[in-house]
Amino acid sequence: MHIREEAAAMKLAAPEMAAASAEARNQALEYIAQGLEENRDRIFAANAADLRAAEEASLSSAVMKRLRYDETKMRDSISGLRQLQSLPDPAHRVLLERELDEGLVLQKVTVPIGVIGVIFEARPDAMVQVAALCLKSGNCAILKGGKETAETNRVLFSIIKESALKAGLPESCLLQAELHTEIDELLSCDREVDLLIPRGSNAFVRYIMEHTRIPVMGHSSGICHIYIDGTADLTKAIPLIVDAKVQYAAACNAVETLLVERGAAERLLPPIASALDAAGVRLRGTREAADLVGRTAGLPVEYMEEGEFDTEYNDLVISLKLTEDVREAVSHINRFGSHHTDCILTEDDAAADYFLRMTDSAGVYRNCSTRFADGFRYGFGAEVGISTGKIHARGPVGLDGLVTYKYLLNGKGQIVGDYASGRKQFHHRDLHRETRG
């Protein structure tokens, strides 16, 4: 397959896809839902083949769990597809309508971005979700899933593509890339592809960011912090910190570093460290934090250097550090964090206010787990990824992050010369402004 030729055809089809009606796009989602039901045996057989290959390759049970596509996951896919259908169309919305002068009307209208390349991990449910988000938002998409689910993805993609065509969407609206070598070809398609969304390991995402001129949306790392201020309520703090670390340690929104206010560390840190230790978390920390935990809780803490605080463990390991106050905590987070999601535990409104205002992250929380950073939990219906960039979209990215806008100007022959010379004046009267989340 020649990605560039296919991407060029897709680029030309993109305006047609963008102009497709919301009904046609929703119909495609419904056909996918029906297609999954109708092809369950084929899908599960393909998935069984992937699982056998994974077993032969001795992949870990955690990975195996992600590769599996069973009744439960299919039910989730189908309910996700139905939920997406019920969401309002993110495209074709008039954000602003302004009369610049008599008979000269400007409209700012949302439109799909165009051609989006999504490279995602080996998870069959991701294939369905990503394709559905792109179709719902009116974008053409090139989809490359992890090779460990190649058989399942092939079947799923054929159902998805068939559904899109049956609903009347353009032939070139979707393309599956299957070979790892095609990724480099995709990265070079900066005239054809409008946006890349890579998901996966930090090293992989960084590789993508460094090897393409296409705009990239996503996150290379999730170094999330919890700062425990002196007024924190331990009865809330302990289960919350354990949840943020242990509930799914490999997630990008799991906490990696605990910062504790020095003046209250003797009270706060020992029970927190004990709870983490009991949950199977390995403790690392500055000499000061390590000594305190060793002395008060009798737990071993591995010494770590200041420079190591930019580590994302993705595992049951956590870094500990004491800070003088909320200011030092924020400055540590802004320096060592990845601008993903950071939380303060406090009963003090002034400290919370400072933290929420000054922390330069996509998500800034008070008294709740960092694990809430997720499109479903935010009520976006689904997410295509989480962005730690500041341009375009930030945090969990749902349908709104997959559209841009264009300006339409309708006139009756107006020329700029009349306004430049002062013969005419703009009056800039807003006829309409739409609500936008």
Next chain:
Amino acid sequence: MHIREEAAAMKLAAPEMAAASAEARNQALEYIAQGLEENRDRIFAANAADLRAAEEASLSSAVMKRLRYDETKMRDSISGLRQLQSLPDPAHRVLLERELDEGLVLQKVTVPIGVIGVIFEARPDAMVQVAALCLKSGNCAILKGGKETAETNRVLFSIIKESALKAGLPESCLLQAELHTEIDELLSCDREVDLLIPRGSNAFVRYIMEHTRIPVMGHSSGICHIYIDGTADLTKAIPLIVDAKVQYAAACNAVETLLVERGAAERLLPPIASALDAAGVRLRGTREAADLVGRTAGLPVEYMEEGEFDTEYNDLVISLKLTEDVREAVSHINRFGSHHTDCILTEDDAAADYFLRMTDSAGVYRNCSTRFADGFRYGFGAEVGISTGKIHARGPVGLDGLVTYKYLLNGKGQIVGDYASGRKQFHHRDLHRETRG
């Protein structure tokens, strides 16, 4: 000066700048306006020195005109500064407030982007306007103006910086880069700088885009089209086309290519070609268009190849081509254009509708000059540039393009485990959604 060290200090100051009150930022704009008045002699003397140097370097009179900073331009700067003060704060706006569950409230709040690098052409009024837009939107900025106005820029920047500090904004909120060599250093500051906005020649902007990993907003070229459909009204079309080409031929929103519906070309093209010729515009075109104009209007038209239609003349030259219909015109524009601003002249609503929907450009117009693509004309108060990208901001970029958002989540100790296990359910109740243009 070491840009990287200064940029690193600026990065740390950015959250403080972002948290500065709207009053302080407006106060800085007012101090700048007063500072310009108070330092008029110093400013005009510096500008006179720049103009003398430009004269010695034999720069063209068109360029000289842009370098000049006189009473009129100062009055425009001051009125621009006052107008910006009166605009609502683009930062600190709550776009969405949603209760995810009892006592767990998500807010989506606009925040400044952080550190913005703007590299702009030699125009003293641009220095004032760009600095003012960055201050108003709460961003820290590194400003690099064209070297031909170095003396004027130095005085203007000192007034601007002093005004910002007097208003209580952080010491590191603004930085002036003066040497061309500092641009390459700036391009390498991808950990410190959040966004680059280059303005200037196509080659320069392309150089910037190709030599940095910092997100770049702007346009490298403005290849704008006017398609004249068979129903076009010639009494509107002729002055409009002349305006779009001649009113300011060097502007990015000037028209470069006229596409004419083949079936009506005998009626439309001769008077249009004659009017352009009379306005001093040199005509180029396909063999078909050239022969038609030669035969009917007796004007010489230089033959050009299909591949040359991606040319931006920035001068009194225009390309002519016949197309079968609006479909072929749109497909030509999507292929050869730069996604800047394109216009259809038609009295046929169906043709207009097709053109407006299918043309993949930041601005798509009907029956008005492409020269309207401008932040002032759109009523944005001012613009920092025009974006032909599709990510983040498109078309003229005003204050809204200089902010992003963050998600704030306030809880009472909620953990994800309760929702994952089904013990609790999200209810996603919107408390507030703000209007956003």
